[in-house]
Amino acid sequence: MKDFATLLERLLYTTGRHAKMTLLADFFAHRPDPERGFALAAIAGALDFPGAKPAMLRALVATRVDPTLFALSYDFVGDLAETIALIWPTQGEVAPPALDHVVAQLRSLPRSDVPAVIGAWLDQSDLSTRIALIKLLTGGLRVGASLRLAKLALAQQFSVEIDAIEEIWHGLTPPYQALFDWLERRAPRPEPGTTPMFRPPMLAHPLEAADQASLNWADYRAEWKWDGIRVQLAATPSGRRLYSRGADDISASFPEIIGAMTFHAVLDGELLVIRDGVVAPFADLQQRLNRKTVSARQRAAYPVAVRLYDILFDGAEDLRALPFDARRARLEAWFAATNPAMMDLSPQIPFCAAADLAALRDQARRDAIEGLMLKAGASPYVGGRPKGLWWKWKRDPLSLDCVLMYAQRGHGKRSSFYSDYTFGVWTEDRRLVPVGKAYSGYTDAELVRLDHWIRTHTVASYGPVREVEPGIVLEIGFDAAQRSTRHKSGIALRFPRILRLRPDKSAADADTLATAQALLG
C-alpha cells in the first residue's frame, strides 16, 4: 500500500503527461502481482467495496475524533478523504497493510466487520497511506491520471501497441493477471472470445489546403460529419455494450440504445439527439452524457439515436480487412435485413468534383453537421489515425471579435504566464459580457506581449484571476454558438480558440451581443 500511496502522491504533484506516464510505467514495471493489477483497477475505477462508503467512514472517524473539531477541519480542507487522513489520531507502530491484502479482506469480510478492520489499518498507516486507503475505498482517486494514461504507460513500458491493450481491455477483470502475463511475455494475449469488446476506432486526419491539392477525389466517398459523439456498438451472444471513442463503457447512460441492440454485430456510428428526424444541437446531447442512471423524463426530453457509419463485425465475421466500399455494401445489406430501432444510416453524398463538395461543406452549417468526411473507397478499417485513408473536412469556423476581460495563469510550461483568457462582447448599453474562454491560438511571442500587457493593465484581482481594462481585441473562432443558461451572456461557444490578435482594432470596435446572437445555431 505504501508504494501505491507514494505513486498517488507523486502523480498529484507532477504536472505534465510525460512525467506522469513515467511514474506509472515505473510502478507497473517494479511492483509485483497482484499489487500492480489492483493499482491499475483503482485508477480504472473498477474496484467497488459496498461495505466501505463515505457515510461509514464519517461514522468511523466520529468514534475517534470530536465531531465539532472534525466539522471545522473538514470546512478547512474541503476533501473528506484528506480530512479523515489528516485528523486520524495515530497510535503505535507504522505498518501499512498491503494493497492486495486490503482488497482481499474487503471482498471477503462480512459488512459488519469492515469498519473495525479499516480503523485498524488507518491506525497502522502513515499519512500518505491513509489518504490512499480512504481514496481507494471511496473511489475517485483524483490524482490527475486517467485510465488511458495508465494504459499508455503499460504500452510504453512493455513495448506493445496501445490498441492491442484497448482491444482486450473490456474482457479483463482485476487484478488483470492475464494482461500482465501477456505483457511480460509469459503467456499469449488473452483473446476476447465472445465478450462484447471495444475495437480501436478508425480516426480521420484534418484536411488542410495542401492535402486538397494532391487528393485524387474520385477515390473518396463523402459523408456528413455529424456533431454528436462517436460511439461503437458491440453486441455478441454474451452481452451488449456501448463504447465512447475513448473506450469508456457508456452503456448505463443510454439504456434505450442497449435495448435496441437485438443483433450480433460491432458497428461504428454517431450518437445524436434526434427529434422527429431532426438532429438537435450538441448541447442537447450533453444533457445525456456522464450519467450513471437516466430517468424516463430525460429519455423523453432528449431522445437519442445512432447514425451508423460502418460495420466492423457481422456476427462473428470480422469485416475490418475489407475495403470501405465492400463494408458499406455489407452495412446497407445488414441494415435492410436487421432494421434495428433507434438507428439509421449516415447517407453517402454523391458528388462529381471537388468544387461540389466545397460548396456543400460551406453551406453545411445546419442540422448539427460539423463538415464533411472523406473516406477512401479502398480503405480497410484500421484502428488509430492512419495517414491518407480518412479525412475530416470541417467547415470554416464562425468568428467574432471579442474583448479580453479576464486572464489567468496557465499550467505546465506556461505556469508563470497569463495565458488563459476570458473574453466578451458589448451589450446594447455598452457593458462587456463574457462569452467564452480560450487557451490557445497565439504564438509564444504574442503570449509574452499579452502577459506583459495584462500585468500593466490589471484593474482588479480575484485570487488567480486578473480583470483587465478593455483594450485587447481577439478574433475568436468557434464551431457553433449555443444558448446557455450558465453564462451571463446567454451564449456558449463550442470549441472556441483565438484565430489571431487584432491590434488594428480598438476595444470599442469589437462585436456586440446582438451579432453573437445572430450566430446561434
Place this chain on the structure above:
Amino acid sequence: MAPHPSTWLQPRPEGLFCLPGGFFIDPTRAVDRALITHGHADHARPGHAHVLASAETLAIMQVRMAEGKAGTIQQAAIPGERIRVNDVDIRFVPAGHVLGSCQIVLDYQGSRVVISGDYKRQPDPTCAPFEPMICDVFVTEATFGLPIFRHPNATDEMARLLASVALFPQRPHLIGAYGLGKTQRLIALLRQAGYDAPIFLHGALVKLCALYENFGVRLGDLRPATIADKSALHGAIVLAPPSAIADRWARRLDDPVIAAASGWMGVRQRAKASLVELPLVISDHADWAAILHTIAQTEAPEIWVTHGAEAALIHQLGLLGLRGRALALIGYGDDGEVA
C-alpha cells in the same frame, strides 16, 4: 486578591492595550508606546513613537522599514530582564519563532499574563527556544489551530528535499520561503544536514540573511541568484519569496523543481493549488499538539486566542475545562507572512 487580567489588559482597535502601563503589544496602527514581539510585518508596524523590543527585532525593523519609521525612540529589551513601567513589570522571554522573537510577560499586582506572539516548539538553529512561563492568562496564536495540522520534523522534510536534489541532479530546486525566519532556518537546516554547496538567493532575501550573520547565525556560502550564469544553477538550491516562484522571476531557471516550505503544505489541495511539485511541511508556528502542550505547560486557567483558527482551539479548551476567549484582533496573519 489580584485583579483579573481583563481589568488591566484590553483588546482595542489598535491591538492589545495595557491600561496601567499605557502601552500596546504588537499594535496594528501607529501608537505612542509599543512593545513588539517579533519582526514580521503584521506584528511590527511602522510609525510608533516609542518601541520596546529585543535588539534583534529592532534591527530587523530598521532593515525592513523606511528611514525613521522603526520607532522614534527605540529601547532594546534584554531577554529575561525586568523592566518596570508604571506599576507593570515587563519581561521579554524567547518564543522560538524567528531571530529575536519573544513572548512578553506582564506582571501587575500579583497577576501575570504571557503574550506569546507567534511561537513554535520545534528546534530551530537560528533562534533561541521557547521558554514556557507559568501564568494566569496565556495569550496564544492559533495559526495552525486545527487537529489536522501535525508538522513533521523539519529535519525529515529537509531529507526529502535533499533526496529530490539527488534524484534530479540537473534541475535547480527553487524553494518558496518567507524572507524573515523561514529562509534562514532552511539554510541553517541544510548546513546542519551537511549540505555545504553555495545556496542562491532571490534579491529580496539577501539583506535579512546578512542581518542574521551579523547576529552570529552562520549561513555559509550564499550567492545572488540574479547574476548567476544559468548553468551554475543546475542542480543548485535557490530560495525566493513565495510570490516569486510562480512568477516571471522563476523563468531564469531551467526546468526547476518548484518547492515551498510552509505549514500549509500539509494540506494537499492547498499545495496543489500553489503549483508546487515538492511541498515541504516546515513551519515556524506551533502545530495543534504543540499549542495544546504549551497551554498545559503554562498552567493557565484562562487562554486568550489572538488569531488563526480560534473556533477549534476554544472548543478544545472547553473540552479540557479551561476558559477560552477569542480576542478577534484584526490584522495579524493576513500579510502572507504566517507559515
